Amino acid sequence: MSLDQIDHSLLAALEDDARLSFASLGEAVGLSKTPCWKRVQALEQAGAIRGYHAALDPQALGLGTAAFVRISVRFDKHAAFERAVCDHPMIVACHATVGDTDYLAHILARDMTDLDEFLRSELWRLPGVERFTTTIAMREIKSAGSLAANAARKR
Template sequence: MDQVDLALLKSLEHNARLSFAELADAQGMSKTPIWKRVKALEEAGVITGYEARLAPKAMGFGLSAFVEVVLDFESSDAFETAVARHPSIWRCHATTGDADYLLQLFARDMDDMDKLIRAEIARFPGVRRTSTTVVTRSIKENQSLAALAQTR
């Protein structure tokens, strides 16, 4: 991946609706080589898709939280299946440290969050303990991976 690829990726991260003509103009190139580069990045799995970013609050989700989950190791497959099927779990990561998993959730309000954690997630297979941290405000979101790659 060269600097042109990274510049293309940075542009697409910022606005995935840019046309090949706009991408080409920004790089001082013609559309065909830009199209070939983008297609190559897609085929290599660097670009995994294009999506609209939605604002949780505008969608009625006024609360965000991170939930650390400790579980019985032998239940990890069943737990991961339950997580994958649950629509309210935004993200899930297997982690090292005190917890086995870190979940990111969105809820409408505190009652909704409480129900989601105590009545649903805490009852997933193998869950021994959860610890919740509620987000009060977001400082940084949507960091550019292309910009990070340029610094490394």
């Protein structure tokens, strides 16, 4: 999909506050309500907008320990591993990687005891897991950066 400046502005405004009315959103980007609604609908249909979500604070929810786990999986178990990852609530993100390991998973836990229990009792039981290495995050510097700003930047 080819995005113009108005599309980029709409995406940035929605990324900042997805609860804006179409009238407010249109005003922010210089469109009236109906053309704004049509543009947003086209962005949704094209897949540029995947959904609308509340941004939750892990700390406020008691999930104060973040870890990144590099995981190696047996060759014949990748599909089963990926299905299991998608079903596990402590794994908030997971990426297939190239390099020494097969996956990089972002884990949120209540505390170190909760993380230790997950690693010792649950991660090992996911299909095909052969080995993993864990890195504990000390503090978060940046999360949920602006995809709209990244996409709109000049080359």
